[in-house]
């Protein structure tokens with residue numbers, strides 16, 4: 001397959017992506033000048049609080065933003081160099097499922113309750129691959145086995161509700177990887193699962209990533225899950241990427257006040273006995289974002305410049321980017 | 336309150352639900368949602384209940400408050416067995432224990448103003464005149480970090496975090512000694528959740544309320560609880576001081592839970608010892624130790640008999656044949 005040979009190859013390179021929702025309350029800047037880059041066989045974590053635009057970013061990459069009220073208004077979405085943003089819907093349909101696959105928090109919402117698992121898996125394969133029914137069935141069995149479903153042959157004739165949440169998610173993963181996509185977008189894939197099942201699914205995704213050199217865009221609001229799974233991390237706030245770095249640098253020395261405060265608001269054993277740090281105020285409505293920095297009203301480091309001037313994402317140290325005018329001072333001032 | 340400061344004491348609590356089957360809905364068995372749970376909580380302390388979904392945490396909490404009628408057991412709150420009460424005595428006692436929920440919205444009447452919701456308990460218990468009630472509502476709103484103006488508005492006008500504050504204010508209105516917090520921050524973002532957790536801690540410091548704290552977030556439980564019990568299929572399998580559970584857990588299930596728990600630190604990534612399988616159907620739990628089909632250490636005894644919950648020292652309780660054998664041979 002093209003573009004999979006070299007290790008530093010960017011599977012996904014998103015540049016200046018803007019997605020807007022045109023609503024009665026105004027124009028919501030759900031995704032604003034977003035840049036993301038994901039290498040072949042790596043996991044990029046996209047993290048942020050509810051409503052910051054993680055899912056809309058994912059839907060934009062898949063070109064599945066509901067229109068109306070939403071629309072990608074600018075930007076490039078390069079998948080192995082090919083700009084998805086400018087493809088026809090017909091061409092996009094070929095790419096979805098085959099080259100880019102997606103899994104969600106609630107597997108039940110993507111599985112059809114009235115068809116058997118086998119039916120859905122085999123159909124999903126045959127939409128894209130010119131295979132006979134029995135060939136597709138064989139592939140489906142192989143995939144179910146690979147994702148750790150016991151008695152796969154029996155499972156093919158089961159309906160989705162007959163499986164546990166963890167098994168449903170495994171089926172979704174089998175479906176997603178059966179056509180060997182280069183990019184897998186996982187939007188909160190373990191949020192609805194218990195910790196032990198979550199650990200199983202995370203391990204499975206990690207193995208598949210290595211085995212098939214799939215790039216994974218892993219979306220979550222859970223910092224602990226990010227810490228355990230991502231190679232690189234992008235932190236999103238009010239539609240923007242505010243910081244991005246490799247996972248170790250980000251957790252060791254966050255360079256954006258928002259990231260820093262997020263870390264300190266997580267309860268841990270270290271914080272026992274002391275109060276948790278909180279972030280004052282709330283996220284501004286995406287229809288009425290302020291001039292300057294979106295985080296200014298809640299930021300303990302805000303200065304005049306933050307009200308005047310929109311901070312752009314810039315490199316602070318090798319590969320560590322922050323969209324804060326005072327990025328260099330964060331470590332010292334927020335100790 | 337008894338002399339040792341125990342506010343809540345639950346003994347042998349059971350809640351079994353009949354399972355009906357077939358066209359005639361015959362009772363075919365029962366789900367032992369809670370099957371013999373005992374614990375006590377001292378004044379000003381927080382007792383955590385953890386375990387995977389369906390293990391009986393919420394049923395246990397609801398039964399402990401008589402929001403569902405327990406099948407068996409005793410529940411003493413401030414020395415009174417609330418299972419022996421009925422009618423007006425039970426209603427009176429109810430002031431002393433309250434609950435806050437995971438989904439504050441579902442628990443707030445959308446057609447009532449926030450002021451009416453918070454003041455309802457005072458009204459029902461005829462504990463204050465109208466004027467006093469209004470004053471108390473204002474006081475409570477301010478205490479939970481909302482403005483007095485919130486009283487005239489409706490629940491849908493508030494964010495998730497604010498709704499949880501309303502739920503807390505309502506619970507506080509009757510100055511309870513015992514508060515059950517059932518996944519109180521699971522639906523909230525981290526930054527908002529931190530505000531609610533701080534609020535709960537502050538309130539406990541001020542009023543010395545006892546908390547029964549239910550959460551699937553093991554990091555949060557470690558942060559907030561004094562004592563922790565781990566439940567599996569309706570029973571407590573291990574219980575100890577929080578530090579002991581997190582540092583010296585003995586039960587294989589507790590260990591597996593902790594091993595699966597992600598820590599917010601990439602330096603602490605570990606090759607995980609993964610627990611296979613999933614929680615069995617509670618309507619037909621495995622014979623013997625309920626955990627044995629998922630346990631690497633299980634032997635014959637585990638397949639035959641449910642292990643007793645025994646103390647292995649310092650208030651550390653474990654229900655495991657293997658641990659029991661080890662502690663016996665080392666004595």
Ligand SMILES: Nc1ncnc2c1ncn2[C@@H]1O[C@H](COP(=O)(O)OP(=O)(O)OP(=O)(O)O)[C@@H](O)[C@H]1O
Nearest residue numbers: 021030049050051052053054055056057066069286
């Ligand atoms: N169909 C839609 N119409 C209007 N606005 C929308 C629509 N879908 C999303 N939005 C808005 O876009 C913004 C980003 O939403 P998004 O779902 O991407 O957040 P998220 O980061 O995925 O949050 P969560 O963690 O809750 O899943 C929100 O303000 C949301 O209200």
Ligand SMILES: [Mg+2]
Nearest residue numbers: 054055056187
């Ligand atoms: Mg989302």
